[in-house]
Amino acid sequence: MTPTPPAPAADGPLLSVRGVDVGYRTGRRTRLTAVHDASFDLYPGQSMALVGESGCGKTTLGLGLLRLLPRTGTVSAGQILFRRKSGDQVDVRTLAKEDLRRFRWNEAAMVFQGAMNAFNPVLRMEEHFLDTFRAHERRTRRPRAEILEESAELLEMVRLDPARVLPSHPHELSGGMRQRALIALALALRPQLLILDEPTTALDVLTQRSVVEQLTELRERLRFSMVFITHDLGLAAELADRVGTMYAGRLIETGTTRDLFHRARHPYTSALIGSVPPVAGDRHVPEPLPGGPPGLNALPPGCSFEPRCPRATEECTATRPELRVLHPRDEGLSHAAACLHADGAELPTRGGHP
Amino acid sequence: MATDIAATPPPPDPGGGATTARDDGARVPPLRRIWSNYVFVKVRKAFVVVFVVANVTFFLGRAMPGDPVDVMAGRLTQGGMSMDEARAVAINSLAYDPDAPLWSQWWEFISGLATLDMGNTINRPGQTVAEAIGAYLPWTLFSIGVGTLVAIVLGLALGMVMAYWRNRVLDHVLSVVASVLGAVPNYLIAMLLVTGGGMYLGWFDPIDLRGTLSPGVEPGLTAEFVGDALYHAALPIVTYVLAIIGTWMLVMKASTTEVLGEDYVTVARARGLRDRRIAFSYVGRNAVLPLVAQIAISFGTLVGGAIFVEQVLVYKGVGGLLLDAVNYRDYPLLQGLLVIITTCVVLANLVADLLYSRLDPRIRT
Numbered sequence: 001m002t003p004t005p006p007a008p009a010a011d012g013p014l015l016s017v018r019g020v021d022v023g024y025r026t027g028r029r030t031r032l033t034a035v036h037d038a039s040f041d042l043y044p045g046q047s048m049a050l051v052g053e054s055g056c057g058k059t060t061l062g063l064g065l066l067r068l069l070p071r072t073g074t075v076s077a078g079q080i081l082f083r084r085k086s087g088d089q090v091d092v093r094t095l096a097k098e099d100l101r102r103f104r105w106n107e108a109a110m111v112f113q114g115a116m117n118a119f120n121p122v123l124r125m126e127e128h129f130l131d132t133f134r135a136h137e138r139r140t141r142r143p144r145a146e147i148l149e150e151s152a153e154l155l156e157m158v159r160l161d162p163a164r165v166l167p168s169h170p171h172e173l174s175g176g177m178r179q180r181a182l183i184a185l186a187l188a189l190r191p192q193l194l195i196l197d198e199p200t201t202a203l204d205v206l207t208q209r210s211v212v213e214q215l216t217e218l219r220e221r222l223r224f225s226m227v228f229i230t231h232d233l234g235l236a237a238e239l240a241d242r243v244g245t246m247y248a249g250r251l252i253e254t255g256t257t258r259d260l261f262h263r264a265r266h267p268y269t270s271a272l273i274g275s276v277p278p279v280a281g282d283r284h285v286p287e288p289l290p291g292g293p294p295g296l297n298a299l300p301p302g303c304s305f306e307p308r309c310p311r312a313t314e315e316c317t318a319t320r321p322e323l324r325v326l327h328p329r330d331e332g333l334s335h336a337a338a339c340l341h342a343d344g345a346e347l348p349t350r351g352g353h354p
Numbered sequence: 355m356a357t358d359i360a361a362t363p364p365p366p367d368p369g370g371g372a373t374t375a376r377d378d379g380a381r382v383p384p385l386r387r388i389w390s391n392y393v394f395v396k397v398r399k400a401f402v403v404v405f406v407v408a409n410v411t412f413f414l415g416r417a418m419p420g421d422p423v424d425v426m427a428g429r430l431t432q433g434g435m436s437m438d439e440a441r442a443v444a445i446n447s448l449a450y451d452p453d454a455p456l457w458s459q460w461w462e463f464i465s466g467l468a469t470l471d472m473g474n475t476i477n478r479p480g481q482t483v484a485e486a487i488g489a490y491l492p493w494t495l496f497s498i499g500v501g502t503l504v505a506i507v508l509g510l511a512l513g514m515v516m517a518y519w520r521n522r523v524l525d526h527v528l529s530v531v532a533s534v535l536g537a538v539p540n541y542l543i544a545m546l547l548v549t550g551g552g553m554y555l556g557w558f559d560p561i562d563l564r565g566t567l568s569p570g571v572e573p574g575l576t577a578e579f580v581g582d583a584l585y586h587a588a589l590p591i592v593t594y595v596l597a598i599i600g601t602w603m604l605v606m607k608a609s610t611t612e613v614l615g616e617d618y619v620t621v622a623r624a625r626g627l628r629d630r631r632i633a634f635s636y637v638g639r640n641a642v643l644p645l646v647a648q649i650a651i652s653f654g655t656l657v658g659g660a661i662f663v664e665q666v667l668v669y670k671g672v673g674g675l676l677l678d679a680v681n682y683r684d685y686p687l688l689q690g691l692l693v694i695i696t697t698c699v700v701l702a703n704l705v706a707d708l709l710y711s712r713l714d715p716r717i718r719t
Contacts, residue, residue, distance in 0.1 A: 104626040117617040
């Protein structure tokens with residue numbers, strides 16, 4: 001299999017998320033909407049970071065894109081349009097069961113938060129690769145040796161020693177090795193989109209670095225698109241072309257990485273960036289944002305950030321701001337913010353980080 | 355700096371996978387290695403358990419009031435014999451010397467065990483303990499073995515179905531059934547089967563089903579023998595299945611539900627694996643692992659319960675023999691039976707342990 005870079009960007013977005021709601025059933029007749037009205041376009045080769053506090057809906061949105069939510073969760077509204085390798089555009093929401101199975105991993109793969117437990121403890125690593133390839137190859141049953149050879153190449157791509165990794169059980173590998181093995185496995189079918197949910201959270205700093213380096217390098221080589229879910233703003237700044245901030249289940253600001261880190265228009269984005277101490281230079285004390293996000297079952301009628309917002313006005317308690325384009329650009333790179341006061345003076349972001 | 359780190363090969367895993375462990379093993383002297391070998395450790399412990407149980411049965415049996423002579427003499431006096439006369443007859447007809455000191459009886463028993471000789475029965479003249487047990491035990495092991503196997507296979511399957519469909523109607527119904535079955539004692543189930551199925555509904559003739567074989571059927575590897583054995587064992591087997599299946603269903607449901615929440619199952623779905631592959635190799639296999647040890651527990655419980663069930667169903671297994679041994683104070687038979695039954699349960703445990711270490715790579719040493 002030769003790596004085939006996705007078709008050129010001229011065809012439009014690879015992934016087009018339109019008005020997606022994701023919710024969980026919490027009781028016999030009660031539901032909780034964890035993601036409201038999420039919309040964004042992701043063009044081929046782009047890398048987008050989703051940032052925000054815990055519980056703001058990032059992971060739920062990521063899982064929803066592949067319909068991998070737990071049993072109680074569903075994508076309850078909107079469209080998830082995806083342009084397949086064949087060129088057809090499909091709505092992931094309406095894919096039939098078998099179609100969805102073939103879609104997953106082949107078109108869009110996901111690297112999970114808990115990569116520690118991403119592998120079946122009773123199977124050897126080679127069996128995970130065999131399983132994955134065989135699930136997606138229809139009639140022709142390729143010989144085991146051929147698949148393992150390809151798996152070895154994948155592992156070498158993430159600088160793992162195949163002779164050591166393939167015959168091992170997951171518990172015989174370190175956390176960093178498992179994480180990299182999962183990235184290798186995710187790239188096995190050359191997906192067009194890679195969703196990464198906190199890919200470096202459980203790793204030590206040095207391993208984090210090498211994972212980040214390898215991701216950057218692999219993306220240059222294989223040209224897949226990425227959706228990147230993270231708490232780590234430094235990582236977002238480094239790996240993403242664009243950033244989306246989420247708060248209480250909504251995308252409240254999107255734009256290029258530069259836009260958000262230097263010209264944030266939503267006070268929450270600005271506060272989020274302000275809460276990270278810079279590694280060097282002016283060592284100001286980071287200001288934590290007082291309070292916490294509102295409960296998803298008791299959202300205020302107006303702007304959900306209003307109770308914590310330093311510039312909230314009367315109007316903010318009554319009117320919920322829509323995501324508004326402030327600076328239009330092509331290819332989904334427009335700077336947009338959901339704040340009634342977004343046109344006001346630029347917010348202090350204590351720029352320069354990173 | 356970052357590039358340097360990325361360029362170096364992955365650091366060797368300090369935790370030392372299987373390879374490191376094996377290297378260490380090579381330096382240990384061979385005898386020590388055998389001594390600390392996983393299988394050998396388990397076998398060693400099994401022997402200790404059997405030895406302890408052998409001693410307990412020896413003393414417990416003799417702690418019961420009266421000895422074989424007393425029991426037989428008691429029966430004879432009811433026929434009008436005087437006590438002294440009855441005792442004399444009893445001592446003459448029984449292979450038991452009531453005046454032999456306890457320690458010599460103990461030594462005879464333990465040394466006999468070491469040479470796998472369990473001596474002669476007291477109440478069955480001319481029959482050794484081994485012969486008596488050999489005539490009855492296979493039927494009990496057969497019925498319990500088949501019952502356990504069927505109950506486990508069915509219970510695991512139903513438990514998985516319940517977990518996959520949890521909180522739906524089917525799950526609720528099966529949960530109630532499982533809880534009720536788990537609460538009813540096995541001998542009651544046996545009685546209900548005979549009265550309900552045999553007498554009221556007339557599905558089968560409980561009188562014809564008695565015993566272990568129909569008259570005239572010769573043991574051998576023939577279809578007739580196997581079929582007849584299964585026919586007569588049907589009621590005990592169904593009883594055992596109903597008695598333990600509820601527990602297996604509930605335990606498997608809990609275990610499967612837990613595994614379904616594991617990351618590797620979500621990742622397997624994300625990888626686009628087929629549902630069947632996920633259900634068997636990812637969910638099922640991991641859900642069964644913690645239950646393997648319970649196979650032996652199930653088996654042990656059933657052997658204990660068999661005494662009642664075999665009485666109710668008039669199945670000629672080891673249960674009736676054990677009851678006789680207790681009633682007539684047939685010490686050697688009682689000891690032999692309990693030691694053999696314990697050995698069976700300990701063996702089942704051992705097999706479960708070894709099976710577990712085969713199934714779970716994290717336990718392997």
